[in-house]
Amino acid sequence: MKNVLILNSSARTQNSHSRKLTEVFVNHWRNLHDNAVITFREIGISAVPHINESWLASAFKPEEERSQEDKEALKISDSYISELHEADIIVLAAPMYNWSIPSALKAYIDQVVRINKTWKLNPENMENPYIGLLENKTLFLLLSRGSQGYEKGGFNEHMNFQSNYLKTVFNVMGVHNIHLVTVDGSSFDPEIFKETIKNSHQKIHSLIESEVP
Numbered sequence: 622m623k624n625v626l627i628l629n630s631s632a633r634t635q636n637s638h639s640r641k642l643t644e645v646f647v648n649h650w651r652n653l654h655d656n657a658v659i660t661f662r663e664i665g666i667s668a669v670p671h672i673n674e675s676w677l678a679s680a681f682k683p684e685e686e687r688s689q690e691d692k693e694a695l696k697i698s699d700s701y702i703s704e705l706h707e708a709d710i711i712v713l714a715a716p717m718y719n720w721s722i723p724s725a726l727k728a729y730i731d732q733v734v735r736i737n738k739t740w741k742l743n744p745e746n747m748e749n750p751y752i753g754l755l756e757n758k759t760l761f762l763l764l765s766r767g768s769q770g771y772e773k774g775g776f777n778e779h780m781n782f783q784s785n786y787l788k789t790v791f792n793v794m795g796v797h798n799i800h801l802v803t804v805d806g807s808s809f810d811p812e813i814f815k816e817t818i819k820n821s822h823q824k825i826h827s828l829i830e831s832e833v834p
Contacts (some may be wrong), residue, residue, distance in 0.1 A: 622654070622657075622676070623654075623658070623670065623709035623710055624658045624659075624660070624707055624708050624709050624710070625642050625647075625650060625657065625658065625659045625660070625708065625709070625711075625712065625754050626660050626704055626705065626707075626708035626710070626711050626712065627646075627647065627659060627660065627661045627711040627712045628662050628664055628712065628713045628714065628716050628729075629643055629661070629662075629663055629664060629665055630664040630665045630686040630713070630714060630715045630722070630723050630725055630729070631665045631714065631715070631716050631717075631723065631765075632665050632666065632716075632725070632727040633665075634666060634827065637765075638716065638718070638765035638804045638818070639714035639716045639763055639764065639765045639791060640714060641804075641818075642714055642763035642765070642802060642804065642821060642822075642825065643676045643712055643714045643716055643763060643804075645822045645825050645826075646761065646811075646823060646825050646829070647659060648713055648762065649829055650829060653829065653830070656793075657679075660704060660707075661706070662701070663725070664723075664725050664726055664729050665723060665725055665834075667725075667792075667810055668730065669725050669728040670697060670728065670731050671728050671731065672728075672731045672732065673744065675690070675691075675694040676695065676698070676715045678691070678694075679691035679692070679694040679695050679787070680695060681736065682697070682723065682734055684737075689723075697732060697736060698732040698733065699738075701729065701732050701733050702732075702733050702739060704717060704779065705739065705758075705794075706755065708758065708761065709757070709758065709760055709831020710758070710759050710761070711720060711759070711760045711761070711791075711796070712760075712761045712762070712763060713760065713762055713763065713787065714763040714764070714766045715762070715763075715764055715765075715783065716764070716766070717764065717765065717766040717767065717783045720780045720781065720782050720783065720788065721783055722782075722783055722786065722787065724833070730790055731734050731736065731802055733794070734790060734793065736795060738754065739753070739754050739755055739761060739765055739794040739795070740752060740753050740754055740793055740794050740795065741754060741817070744809075751797070753792070753793060753796065754794065754795055755791075755794045755795040755796050756795055758795070758796045758798065759796075759798045759799075759800070760791050760798065760799045760800070761799075761800050761801070761802065761828070762784060762787055762795045762799060762800070762801045762824075763802050763825070764783060764784055764801065764802070764803045764804070765803065765804040765805075766803060766804070766806075767806070767807050768782070768805065768806060768807075769783065769805040769806045769809070771783070771800075771803075772784070772803075784801055784803070787800050788801075792804070792816055799826050800832060802821050802824050802825055802828070803821065804818055804821045
């Protein structure tokens with residue numbers, strides 16, 4: 622049985638298109654897998670702490686040298702990272718805010734992109750010095766954006782600091798099997814947007830059935 626970790630990062634609880642995508646994912650996953658093991662981590666409406674000086678000093682200190690205060694500074698980070706290591710399937714839902722990601726999600730990323738926990742340094746290859754420690758994971762990026770054309774070759778590609786950034790972050794941590802599902806154009810033609818939603822839901826179903834046994 623595969624462990625699934627659901628990460629929601631929208632600041633909205635109502636009318637959130639990215640949260641609807643995770644709902645579609647969870648419902649279809651449960652339909653296909655009896656006794657599904659699913660963990661939910663709320664990012665968008667919870668108080669994800671920003672890293673600070675104490676966090677940085679503790680994270681870069683050898684583990685055997687950490688004081689109780691150091692361990693306390695990293696307690697939340699350790700919890701987040703443990704969830705990532707335990708998951709086989711990571712489902713990250715995020716809206717595009719100002720062409721990037723919600724600030725709460727950035728705070729979460731700062732907590733989990735941590736040396737010797739989710740990546741380690743390879744000093745012999747300074748062109749690509751990151752060795753990811755999250756192995757054998759599948760990531761579903763379920764994203765919503767107000768406009769269209771953000772992917773490669775699109776007219777808004779140059780303004781995409783959302784999916785490209787998230788792919789890079791998870792690549793650094795060792796996750797390379799990444800599937801992207803988007804709901805685009807919520808600010809435009811309602812009929813086109815309705816079709817986009819329908820297509821995104823169908824794509825989630827197809828990906829679950831074809832990519833995750």
